Amino acid sequence: MSNERRGGSRRDQQGNQHGSQRGNQQGRPQGGKPGRQGGKPQGGKPGRPAGARGGAARTPANDRRRRPARPAEPPVDVHVEGGVRLQKVLAQAGLGSRRACEELIATGHVEVDGQIVTELGVRVDPATAVVHVDGLRIQLDQEKVTLALNKPLGVVSTMDDPKGRPTVADLVRNRDERLFHVGRLDADSEGLLLLTNDGELANRLSHPRYGIAKTYLVTVEGEVFPRICKQLVRGVELEDGVAKMDSVHVVQQIDDLAMLEVVLHEGRNRIVRRMFEAVGHPVTRLVRTRIGPIPLGDLKPGRTRVLGRTELGTLMSAVDL
Known part of the structure; x- marks a missing residue:
C-alpha cells in the first residue's frame, strides 16, 4: 500500500478519534455515533449553527415581544325566563x-x-x-311566510293598480297574510317573484349591498356573436349609467332568434331589456328563472308555493340573517 493511501487512512482515523472525543464531551457514551457540535468533522461541509433549523433561536427578548393570549370570552346566557x-x-x-x-x-x-x-x-x-x-x-315565527310565484304575462308587479290591470295580489287572494312582493317584473315579462310578510327579509333581498343574483332566460332578435356577450359583461352605457351582466351565454340560436341565459345583480327598471336593446338585439321574451338560491323550477304560471325550511334558511343566510 502506498504512503499516500496510508497517510489518508491515518487522517481518517484521526478524524474519527476527534469525532469520538466530541461525542463524549456532549455526554454520549463511548462507542456510539459521533456527536455533532456546530458542524461536521474537519474536511466536511460546515455545519449549521445551533438553533438555525426552523428559524431564529427563541430568546427571552423574543418571548417578551409575543402578545399575551386573549382571555376566553365568557359565554352569553341565552336562557329567557318564562320562554x-x-x-x-x-x-x-x-x-x-x-x-x-x-x-x-x-x-x-x-x-x-x-x-x-x-x-x-x-x-x-x-x-x-x-x-x-x-x-x-x-324561521321560528310561524306567522311569517315567504312564497315563490310564477308571474304570468300581462300581470303587473304591484299589489294594487289604479288602472285596473291584473296584479300579483289577484294571484294570492286566498292567503290570509298581508304579503308584499320582492323586486319587480314588468307586465311583458314572466317568471319568478318572491312574496313575503317578513319585512327584514324583503329589505335585505332588495338592498344592493347583499348582491342577490338573478337569472333570466332571454329570447332576442338576431344572431348573437361572442363579442356581444363579452360586451354585455364588460358593461353597456345606458342613459342612467353603465350596466354590467355577471355572465351571458347562448343557449340556442335558431334562424334570426337567439335564446340566452344571463345572470346579473342589477335591479334597475327594465335593465335586461335596455341592455340588449343597446347592443342591437331587442328582447322578444324574458323569463326570470332564479333569485339567489331559489329556482323557479316547474312552478306553473299563476301558481305559488311556500318556501320550505331549507330553501328559506338558505335564502336568509344569503342576506346574513
Whole structure:
C-alpha cells in the first residue's frame, strides 16, 4: 500500500478519534455515533449553527415581544325566563319530533344568538331568538311566510293598480297574510317573484349591498356573436349609467332568434331589456328563472308555493340573517 493511501487512512482515523472525543464531551457514551457540535468533522461541509433549523433561536427578548393570549370570552346566557323550551320551538318549526330535537341540542347542532346550546332546559323567546341548526337559519315565527310565484304575462308587479290591470295580489287572494312582493317584473315579462310578510327579509333581498343574483332566460332578435356577450359583461352605457351582466351565454340560436341565459345583480327598471336593446338585439321574451338560491323550477304560471325550511334558511343566510 502506498504512503499516500496510508497517510489518508491515518487522517481518517484521526478524524474519527476527534469525532469520538466530541461525542463524549456532549455526554454520549463511548462507542456510539459521533456527536455533532456546530458542524461536521474537519474536511466536511460546515455545519449549521445551533438553533438555525426552523428559524431564529427563541430568546427571552423574543418571548417578551409575543402578545399575551386573549382571555376566553365568557359565554352569553341565552336562557329567557318564562320562554319556550328550545326543543319545543324546534319541533314547531318542523325539525322533527321533540325527542329528535333534543338529540340535535345535546349533540351541539343548535346555535342560539351565536352560542352553541347543549342544555335541554334552555328556554327562548321565539319572536326574538336567532336560531341556527348546522349553520342554517331557522324561521321560528310561524306567522311569517315567504312564497315563490310564477308571474304570468300581462300581470303587473304591484299589489294594487289604479288602472285596473291584473296584479300579483289577484294571484294570492286566498292567503290570509298581508304579503308584499320582492323586486319587480314588468307586465311583458314572466317568471319568478318572491312574496313575503317578513319585512327584514324583503329589505335585505332588495338592498344592493347583499348582491342577490338573478337569472333570466332571454329570447332576442338576431344572431348573437361572442363579442356581444363579452360586451354585455364588460358593461353597456345606458342613459342612467353603465350596466354590467355577471355572465351571458347562448343557449340556442335558431334562424334570426337567439335564446340566452344571463345572470346579473342589477335591479334597475327594465335593465335586461335596455341592455340588449343597446347592443342591437331587442328582447322578444324574458323569463326570470332564479333569485339567489331559489329556482323557479316547474312552478306553473299563476301558481305559488311556500318556501320550505331549507330553501328559506338558505335564502336568509344569503342576506346574513
